[in-house]
Each structure stands twice: as structure tokens, then as C-alpha cells.
Amino acid sequence: xxxxxxxxxxxxxxxxxxxxxxxxxxxxxxxxxxxxxxxxxxxxxxxxxxxxxxxxxxxxxxxxxxxxxxxxxxxxxxxxxxxxxxxxxxxxxxxxxxxxxxxxxxxxxxxxxxxxxxxxxxxxxxxxxxxxxxxxxxxxxxxxxxxxxxxxxxxxxxxxxxxxxxxxxxxxxxxxxxxxxxxxxxxxxxxxxxxxxxxxxxxxxxxxxxxxxxxxxxxxxxx
Amino acid sequence: xxxxxxxxxxxxxxxxxxxxxxxxxxxxxxxxxxxxxxxxxxxxxxxxxxxxxxxxxxxxxxxxxxxxxxxxxxxxxxxxxxxxxxxxxxxxxxxxxxxxxxxxxxxxxxxxxxxxxxxxxxxxxxxxxxxxxxxxxxxxxxxxxxxxxxxxxxxxxxxxxxxxxxxxxxxxxxxxxxxxxxxxxxxxxxxxxxxxxxxxxxxxxxxxxxxxxxxxxxxxxxxxxxxxxxxxxxxxxxxxxx
Numbered sequence: 001x002x003x004x005x006x007x008x009x010x011x012x013x014x015x016x017x018x019x020x021x022x023x024x025x026x027x028x029x030x031x032x033x034x035x036x037x038x039x040x041x042x043x044x045x046x047x048x049x050x051x052x053x054x055x056x057x058x059x060x061x062x063x064x065x066x067x068x069x070x071x072x073x074x075x076x077x078x079x080x081x082x083x084x085x086x087x088x089x090x091x092x093x094x095x096x097x098x099x100x101x102x103x104x105x106x107x108x109x110x111x112x113x114x115x116x117x118x119x120x121x122x123x124x125x126x127x128x129x130x131x132x133x134x135x136x137x138x139x140x141x142x143x144x145x146x147x148x149x150x151x152x153x154x155x156x157x158x159x160x161x162x163x164x165x166x167x168x169x170x171x172x173x174x175x176x177x178x179x180x181x182x183x184x185x186x187x188x189x190x191x192x193x194x195x196x197x198x199x200x201x202x203x204x205x206x207x208x209x210x211x212x213x214x215x216x217x218x219x220x221x222x223x
Numbered sequence: 224x225x226x227x228x229x230x231x232x233x234x235x236x237x238x239x240x241x242x243x244x245x246x247x248x249x250x251x252x253x254x255x256x257x258x259x260x261x262x263x264x265x266x267x268x269x270x271x272x273x274x275x276x277x278x279x280x281x282x283x284x285x286x287x288x289x290x291x292x293x294x295x296x297x298x299x300x301x302x303x304x305x306x307x308x309x310x311x312x313x314x315x316x317x318x319x320x321x322x323x324x325x326x327x328x329x330x331x332x333x334x335x336x337x338x339x340x341x342x343x344x345x346x347x348x349x350x351x352x353x354x355x356x357x358x359x360x361x362x363x364x365x366x367x368x369x370x371x372x373x374x375x376x377x378x379x380x381x382x383x384x385x386x387x388x389x390x391x392x393x394x395x396x397x398x399x400x401x402x403x404x405x406x407x408x409x410x411x412x413x414x415x416x417x418x419x420x421x422x423x424x425x426x427x428x429x430x431x432x433x434x435x436x437x438x439x440x441x442x443x444x445x446x447x448x449x450x451x452x453x454x455x456x457x458x459x460x461x462x463x464x465x
Contacts, residue, residue: 007245008349010342010370035374040385042366043376065339065371108343 011063011111012037015198016048017147018059019185020117021159022125022140026178026209029117030185031059031145032193032220034201044201044222051213053078056091056118057206058098061145062132063111070110073101091118095128095136102134109133113144118208125173125208140172147192147199154188178207186218193220246298246349248272250283251422252384253294253353254412256396257362257377258405261433262355264294265409267417268442269424276424284430286437288313291327291356292430293334296381297369298349305348308337327356327363331373339371351381357434380412383420388412402431414445 018031031048034041049059050071058074060067077097081089089097095116102110109132116128129142140161143151162170174181185205193200203218248270255264270278283302284294287309295302312333316325325333331354341347347369355364365375378392391412400408409429417423425447430439453459 006345008347008369010345010347012368012370012372014372037368037372040389042372042385043374045376046374063372065335065342065373068335068371068373069339 011066013062013111013146013198014042014064015146016061017143017145017151017189017192017196017199018048018061018113018115019143019151019155019188020059020115020127020129020141021155021176021181021185022117022127022173023176023178023181024125024173025119025123026181026207027057027117027119027125027127028178028181028185028205028207029057029059029115030189030203030205031061032147032189032199032201032203034199035064036198039197041201047204049204049206050075051206052094052116053089053091053118055208056089056094056116057208057213058114058116059144060112060114062113066110067112070098070101070112070114074098077101090121091116091126091128092120092138094118095126095138098128098130099134099136102130102132106133113148115142115144117206119210123210138172140174143188145199147189147196150192150195151188154191155184158184178209182207182216189218189220242346243298243301243349246301248277248299249349249422250281250296250299250302251420252380252382252388252416253283253296253351254380254384254388254392254409254416255294255353255355255364255378256392256400256405256409257355257364258400258402260402261357261362261431262292262364263402263405263409263429263431264292264353264355265413265427265429266294266296267413267424267427269422269426270299271422274421276422279424279426280442282428282439284428284439286430286432286439287330287354287356288316289324289436290358290432291325291330291354292432292437293330294353294355294381294430295350297351301348301350305334305337305350305352309333326358326361327354327365328358330354330356331363331365331367331375335367335371335373338367338369338373342370353379353381356432360434383416383423384412387415387419391415410445414447417445417447 015036020029035046114130120126253266266283270281366379367373380388425444
């Protein structure tokens with residue numbers, strides 16, 4: 001009697017990269033729109049970005065079915081919060097909720113790599129970065145997904161983030177203007193697309209600021 | 224969110240006969256595209272038992288309610304199970320008797336949840352599903368895999384269709400294809416699949432769904448050509464034992 005080996009995996013990596021950058025009074029969240037499996041492209045037009053609350057947007061890459069389930073769950077929890085507290089959830093609150101939700105499935109994780117971007121309770125940009133089981137941290141900028149290893153070093157160089165170990169604690173928020181940050185995001189994705197096969201097709205950029213939410217698109221290489 | 228404790232581990236060798244381990248009788252690719260009036264979908268009528276082409280008159284596309292068409296590849300018994308789930312869904316929808324009916328988006332969403340849920344319990348329905356439909360003039364075409372990965376697009380394909388048909392569709396699909404052009408394009412994809420997919424059979428149906436309803440064609444065969452001179456003397460130019 002041999003032990004049955006599973007010949008299917010409950011996980012798949014549908015690829016893609018996400019980036020978020022926090023500014024003094026804005027936040028830029030971006031992700032490509034390619035969805036792949038193995039060496040195949042399933043679709044070139046799939047959004048990885050979802051609005052969780054008025055001031056809170058999440059970009060997630062990884063296993064798409066888990067990402068979808070996570071988005072649905074958070075949206076439902078937000079609705080309940082609105083019914084109970086008669087207000088929208090703030091970004092720091094949503095950040096904690098996401099962390100707890102991910103850890104809840106610590107022993108059968110959501111294969112979802114998330115960046116949360118938005119405006120904190122003072123209107124300053126905030127970015128939270130996560131691993132698949134809910135470990136999170138507030139940072140000035142972050143990238144997750146298949147292209148993150150290509151993107152993060154470049155952002156480190158351009159945004160010159162101060163070490164979080166320094167005392168007194170220095171602000172990680174970039175002094176760049178909103179349009180400069182958007183240009184940086186476009187550059188970074190164009191570069192990642194060159195070398196990461198799972199990143200490409202189209203770039204979706206969401207900007208959150210005092211005026212609300214704006215969305216723009218940019219074409220990326222389709223190969 | 225309930226979680227049952229795993230008492231014996233997920234991959235126990237004891238008679239855990241309730242879990243799907245491998246597919247037995249399978250259907251091969253389904254290909255579908257959006258055209259001017261709605262959705263066109265094609266699938267052959269084969270049901271393979273491993274490497275045996277066991278069944279040759281299997282309908283792998285079925286209409287769901289008034290507005291949707293479901294095509295499936297993978298384990299055929301799981302497809303039949305899904306049709307039973309959908310029968311119940313449509314029944315309850317009809318029982319409301321409120322003039323509203325579930326559209327393709329809703330059915331696709333339901334199927335995604337079902338497939339994902341089964342994957343979470345480590346007992347998947349071993350299918351790749353294509354869901355197409357039109358409701359109030361809005362065309363919809365989506366796909367769900369056995370682990371719950373889902374998306375919608377202007378053209379989709381399952382299995383080998385992803386490798387062989389999708390590139391053709393990417394090159395030649397455009398908005399507002401006429402019915403004749405859509406059928407020609409689908410037949411082109413199915414012909415390539417017939418030549419190159421060993422589990423394909425030369426008996427296929429093409430289904431059309433528009434605002435007026437669903438029509439599934441009678442089974443028919445594609446013309447093939449095997450008279451290449453290279454086939455009559457295969458080793459010419461490269462003598463060898465194979």
C-alpha cells in the first residue's frame with residue numbers, strides 16, 4: 001500500500017508585479033495587468049488593484065483565486081464595519097485587518113503578495129507591505145510579485161529611504177512630487193518588463209490624494 | 224470561516240475514497256470567442272479514457288438558464304456534477320418568478336466560488352470551464368480552472384487550446400466578427416487542435432449564444448489533409464531507425 005501522492009497542487013502562480021509609493025499628501029499604487037500560468041499568458045487585461053475603502057487601495061499578485069477570495073473577504077468586512085461604525089475604514093485599520101485575515105490562514109495560506117496604499121488619518125501617504133501570512137510593516141515604498149526583485153533595488157536607489165534603525169525616527173515618505181512619483185513608477189515597470197517574463201502587457205496606475213482616486217494606464221511590452 | 228481540523232493529514236493513504244485523485248474520462252479543449260451578436264463556442268465530442276478514445280458522442284457544451292452557455296474540459300463525471308449544481312441554481316432562480324434571471328456573470332461567479340471551495344477542501348472538480356453568454360446586449364465570456372483561477376476575455380480556450388488556439392485568436396480576432404467569420408476562425412483553431420492534440424476527435428459541435436438564445440449545431444467533421452509528400456516517405460533526408 002503506497003501513500004497517495006497528490007498529482008495536483010492547490011496553488012498556482014499567476015505572476016505579475018505591484019508597486020506602491022507614499023508621498024507627502026498622495027499615494028501611488030501600480031500593477032501590471034498580465035495574468036499567466038506556467039509559460040502561458042491567460043489574459044493581458046486583468047486588474048490586480050482593488051479599492052478597499054475611500055482612502056485605501058490594495059494591489060496583490062500571486063495566486064489569483066486566493067487574491068480574489070481575499071479581496072471579497074475584505075470588501076465584506078469593510079461593509080460590516082461601515083454598518084457598525086457609520087464611517088469608512090481608515091488605511092491603518094484596513095492594514096491591520098489584512099494582516100489578521102492572512103494569518104488566520106497561516107496553515108493553508110492565501111498565496112497572495114500584497115501592498116496596501118492609501119492616506120493615513122492625517123492625510124499623508126502610507127504604504128504597507130505584506131508577506132503571504134500577514135507579516136506587515138509601514139514603509140515609504142514597496143514592491144511585491146514576480147518583478148519585485150528587479151524593482152525594489154531600483155526604488156531603494158532612487159528614493160533613498162532612510163534606515164528604519166536610525167534614531168530619531170525619520171520619515172520614510174518620499175519628497176518627490178506626485179507626477180515625479182508616477183514617472184518613476186512608469187520607468188520602473190518598463191525596466192521590470194524587459195527582464196521578467198511574467199510582467200508586461202499594460203500598467204495600471206492608481207493615484208490617491210485629497211481630490212480622490214485617479215486611474216491611468218500605460219502600455220508595456222507584450223512579449 | 225470554518226476550518227475542519229486535519230485528523231489524519233491531507234494525503235492519507237487510508238481509504239479516503241471520497242477525494243478526486245486523478246481524472247478518468249476526460250474531454251479535451253474548449254475554444255470560445257466573442258463575435259458581433261454574442262458568443263461562439265466549439266468543442267469536440269470526444270471522451271477519452273486515458274489514451275483510449277472511448278466515447279465519441281459526448282456533449283461538452285450545455286446551455287444554462289436563458290442567458291448562458293457552459294463548455295467543459297477535464298473529468299466528464301465532474302462536469303455532470305456541475306450541471307446538477309447549476310440545475311438546482313437555475314431552478315431556484317426560476318422559482319422567484321420575478322422576471323429577473325441569472326446572467327452569465329452571475330453563473331460564472333457561482334462556478335468560481337464552487338471550484339475554489341472544492342479546491343480548499345482538497346477535493347477539486349477536475350474541470351476547466353468556459354462560461355459564455357449575452358444578457359441585455361452585454362456579451363460575457365469567462366473561464367474557471369479546477370483550482371478557482373478565473374478571468375474573462377474576448378477569447379478563451381482550455382487545455383491544449385491555450386497553446387494552439389489562443390495564439391491564432393490573438394492574431395486574427397477582432398471586434399464585431401460576423402457569424403461566418405467567427406465560425407471560420409473557430410474551425411481554424413479546431414483543425415489545428417485536431418492535427419496536433421492526440422485526444423481530439425474529428426466530430427465537433429459549435430454553439431452560438433445571442434440575446435435570442437442558444438443554438439448548438441449538429442455534430443459535424445472538419446476536412447483534413449494528410450497528402451503531404453513528406454508523409455509518404457518520412458525518412459527521406461534523415462535516414463534512421465525512427
